[in-house]
Amino acid sequence: MTAPGSQKTCILALDQGTTSSRAILFDRRGVPLATAQQEFPQITRSEWLRTGSGGTQASADGDGEEVAIVEHDPEAIWQSQLFCARSVLESSGTSPEQVAAIGITNQRETTILWDRVTGRPVAPAIVWQSRVSAAICSSLRAQGIEDTVRRRTGLLIDPYFSATKIIHLLETLPGLRSRCEAGEILFGTVDTFLIWRLTGGRVHATDVTNASRTLLFDIHQLDWSDELCRLFGVPRAMLPEVRPSSGSFGEADAAWLGASIPIAGCAGDQEAAAFGQGCVRPGDAKTTYGTGAFLMFSTGSKPVASRHGLLTTPACTFPSSGETDRPAATDYFLEGSVFVAGSLVGWLRDGLGIIAHAHEIEPLARRVEDSGGVMIVPALTGLGAPQWDPFARGLIIGLSRATSRAHIARAALESIALSVADVVSCMQQDAGGSLGRLRVDGGASRNDLLMQMQADVLGLPVERPMVLETTSLGAALLAGMATGFFPGPAAVHEARRVERVFEPSMAEQARTRLLDRWQNAVERSRGWARQA
Numbered sequence: 001m002t003a004p005g006s007q008k009t010c011i012l013a014l015d016q017g018t019t020s021s022r023a024i025l026f027d028r029r030g031v032p033l034a035t036a037q038q039e040f041p042q043i044t045r046s047e048w049l050r051t052g053s054g055g056t057q058a059s060a061d062g063d064g065e066e067v068a069i070v071e072h073d074p075e076a077i078w079q080s081q082l083f084c085a086r087s088v089l090e091s092s093g094t095s096p097e098q099v100a101a102i103g104i105t106n107q108r109e110t111t112i113l114w115d116r117v118t119g120r121p122v123a124p125a126i127v128w129q130s131r132v133s134a135a136i137c138s139s140l141r142a143q144g145i146e147d148t149v150r151r152r153t154g155l156l157i158d159p160y161f162s163a164t165k166i167i168h169l170l171e172t173l174p175g176l177r178s179r180c181e182a183g184e185i186l187f188g189t190v191d192t193f194l195i196w197r198l199t200g201g202r203v204h205a206t207d208v209t210n211a212s213r214t215l216l217f218d219i220h221q222l223d224w225s226d227e228l229c230r231l232f233g234v235p236r237a238m239l240p241e242v243r244p245s246s247g248s249f250g251e252a253d254a255a256w257l258g259a260s261i262p263i264a265g266c267a268g269d270q271e272a273a274a275f276g277q278g279c280v281r282p283g284d285a286k287t288t289y290g291t292g293a294f295l296m297f298s299t300g301s302k303p304v305a306s307r308h309g310l311l312t313t314p315a316c317t318f319p320s321s322g323e324t325d326r327p328a329a330t331d332y333f334l335e336g337s338v339f340v341a342g343s344l345v346g347w348l349r350d351g352l353g354i355i356a357h358a359h360e361i362e363p364l365a366r367r368v369e370d371s372g373g374v375m376i377v378p379a380l381t382g383l384g385a386p387q388w389d390p391f392a393r394g395l396i397i398g399l400s401r402a403t404s405r406a407h408i409a410r411a412a413l414e415s416i417a418l419s420v421a422d423v424v425s426c427m428q429q430d431a432g433g434s435l436g437r438l439r440v441d442g443g444a445s446r447n448d449l450l451m452q453m454q455a456d457v458l459g460l461p462v463e464r465p466m467v468l469e470t471t472s473l474g475a476a477l478l479a480g481m482a483t484g485f486f487p488g489p490a491a492v493h494e495a496r497r498v499e500r501v502f503e504p505s506m507a508e509q510a511r512t513r514l515l516d517r518w519q520n521a522v523e524r525s526r527g528w529a530r531q532a
Contacts, residue, residue, distance in 0.1 A: 008100035011480045012088070012261070013472040016081050016106040016190050017269065018127065018291040019343075023084035024469060025092055025099075026476040030491065032467060034092035036084040043071040043124060047132075066529040067131040067159075067390070068381045071124035074112050077190060078197055085257055096259035102198075102252055103265030103479030105272040105471050106190040108213045111165035113176075113238070114193065116186050119201055123173060125190070126165040129291075129339060129381045133164035134390040136171075140164070145231050152218045152225055154303060154312030159382075159390055160337070162189060163215035163232045170233070183237040189213070191266050192240045195249050198263060203250035205241045208317045208330065209271035217242070219303060219314050222330065244326070245271070245316035246478040265479030267316045269471045270294040274333065275316045276474030277439045277465065278496045280489075285427065285435050287454075288471065289444035292384070293341035293420050296333040297427040297435070303332040308426035309386035311335040316478060334430055336385035336423030340378040340394075341416045342444045347380060348412055354405050362449050365410035372407040373398040375517060376415040377525040386426045393528040397521055416444070417453040418518045424458055437461040437501075441470040448502075456506035457514065466499040 010033060015022040019042065025033040046068055089096060109128035114121045126132060137157050140146075146157050155161055166187060170177045179185045188196065192206045211217040211224070216234060218225040222242070229236050243249060249263040267275065270288060274296040277286040282300035287293055296313075303312045315331040340347075345361050348354045355361055375398050377383075382390040396408070428434055440462055444450060455462040467473055480486035506514075 007098055008485060009098045010094060011101055011103060011476040011485055012085065012099045013103045013105065013476040013479075014081055014085060014194065015269070015469070015472040015475065016077060016104070016194060018107045018129070021077065021080040021084050022472065023081070023088040024472040024476070025088055025094060026473065028485065030467070030473055030477065030494065032469065034088050034094070036087035036091065038080040038083055040076040040080045041073065043073070045069050067134050068129070069132045070127040070130040070381065072110065072127055074114070074121040074125045074193060077125065078194065081194060082256060089257065096257045096261060099259070099261050100485040101262045101264035101479040101483045103475030103477075104191050104194055104249075104263065105267055105269050105475035106194070106210070108189060108210055108268040108270065109160055109162050110190050111162045111169070112188055112190065112193045113166070113169055113185050114188075114196070116184055119197065122176065122185060123169055126168070128160055130165070131159045131382055131390045133159040133168045136164045136167050137390070148231070149215060149228065150305070152220070152228060153212070153215055154219050154305075155213070155215055156309070156311070156388055157215070158388055160384065161213055161215045163234055166234050167232060177235070180235045180238045185238055186240070187238040188240055191268070195263060195266070198252040198256060199250040200253045205243050205249055207243055207245040207266040208314050209245055209268040210266070211242045212314050213268060219312065219332070222314070222317070244319045246318050246482045248482070262483060263479075264482035265475050265477075267475060267478055270296055270335065271313070271316050271333075272474030272478070273441055273471040274298070274474070275492065276470030276472075276477060276496070277441060278492050279439065280331070280492070283431075283433060283436070284439070285424075286439040286441065287420055289341050289416070289440065289442035289450075291341065291343045293338040293416060295336045295420060295423045295427065297335075297431060299332050299334055299431060301331055304334055304430055306334060306426070306430045308430055309388050310423070310426055310430060311337070311385070316474070334427050336427065338416070338419040338423065339382060339384045340380050341419070342442070344376075344378040344380070344412050344416065345444070348409065354408060361409050361413065362447050364406050365413050365449055367406040368404070368410055371411040371414055372403055373400065374403055374407045374411040375521040376408070376411045377521050378412070378415050378419065379525050383522070383526070385423050387522065387526065389526050391528060391530040392526045395521060395525040397524065413447065413450045414453055416450060417457045418515070420454060421457045421515065435460060437463050439463050439465070441465060441468050443468070451502045452505070455502040455504045457511060459504045459506075459508070459511060461504070462502040463498055464500045464502070466497045
């Protein structure tokens with residue numbers, strides 16, 4: 001606990017994202033004091049793969065299925081995150097002794113395997129966006145195990161999740177399986193890898209929210225499932241210990257930041273954002289607009305099984321009474337994942353050259369009153385909820401001689417809002433209730449036009465907080481509550497302040513027409529990459 005009158009003045013949040021790493025210092029009011037950010041390289045390509053008796057193999061003749069592969073260099077992740085942590089302390093003039101604790105939040109599902117002794121990764125990190133295990137998923141579904149998987153995990157069998165990525169590595173790297181079974185190779189999502197490095201290899205741990213995204217974790221028992229490990233053929237010896245989201249994850253070595261600092265909070269990015277947004281009551285919902293768009297709808301202590309392709313996932317956890325390393329019973333969310341949101345704007349910049357900088361998208365889109373009949377389906381890496389189609393591909397339709405860059409820019413923003421509206425509709429049907437308002441955060445929520453579009457296509461108010469980096473705020477709150485820096489649950493509500501509410505202004509008839517056209521376009525994009 002942090003003693004009254006001590007010199008602890010802040011919490012350090014490490015926010016390891018898909019395209020960049022960030023570090024943010026928060027004061028006792030939950031206000032950001034300083035931020036550092038660094039992008040790192042994205043490794044992307046497409047390959048034709050097929051699954052045979054020898055596992056997943058490259059197909060040189062185009063026989064198989066075309067999949068999008070997305071990878072990261074784990075060392076680049078580590079170096080960028082360490083750089084940001086050091087930079088934010090230096091730029092703010094904060095000594096490491098003033099930091100009460102470190103909270104970690106991270107891109108989920110991204111899979112890293114490393115050597116227990118050397119700490120070196122054995123392969124590139126397979127990113128959550130990667131479809132490299134699509135054929136493996138098709139084979140697993142054909143075995144008839146999806147109902148069992150769904151009941152235990154709340155997830156679908158999809159390349160999105162970690163287990164099928166592990167299978168891909170076990171099948172393609174010679175000798176890896178035997179080394180994993182012997183405990184020589186460790187698995188972790190990005191949080192686990194960072195904790196391992198920060199603690200000098202003393203702690204191999206994750207939290208419930210990250211473990212729940214692997215297809216190997218029983219969300220009802222809050223522990224790894226031996227049955228699921230057997231079904232997927234993943235050695236239990238390589239899995240990390242599962243701890244509460246708010247609790248001890250060891251201490252960062254003084255060699256990294258200049259002092260030994262407790263790591264006291266850990267949560268996947270979307271659960272951390274939901275916590276930072278104060279989504280703790282049934283019916284609360286938020287969307288985080290980052291690389292993708294991720295929606296969380298609280299169902300309280302009852303895990304709701306979706307009938308519309310959504311996921312059931314645990315909320316951030318706290319220690320059970322008398323067992324500080326054991327998570328207590330938790331609340332649950334319905335979750336919908338839109339794989340491409342902010343990254344669509346990046347593609348317009350880097351792929352098409354329509355804009356030079358991401359911030360140019362809004363003024364360009366405002367040059368026209370509507371999209372001129374243009375519709376974009378942003379399935380650049382397949383479709384997530386509710387379609388779950390890894391073979392869907394991006395589509396731009398409705399082009400004419402009158403189409404301009406501005407129409408395409410506006411259609412791109414519109415497609416993000418429509419993707420989110422799809423998921424909200426499914427959530428309301430599954431939960432059996434209407435959403436009163438949508439809380440939003442993340443970088444793209446700064447875009448006023450996008451937020452107004454979101455309110456219009458939902459027919460609901462959209463509420464934007466003053467602190468948009470609620471993912472980092474959530475991690476800071478979890479770490480601060482574990483160490484006494486924040487006094488308790490009231491700190492969550494005190495830290496959340498609303499900056500603006502966007503009210504819907506679109507006529508119901510126009511909304512219905514737009515949603516119908518969107519569904520038509522989505523259907524045209526589906527299954528495109530599957531070999532006939």
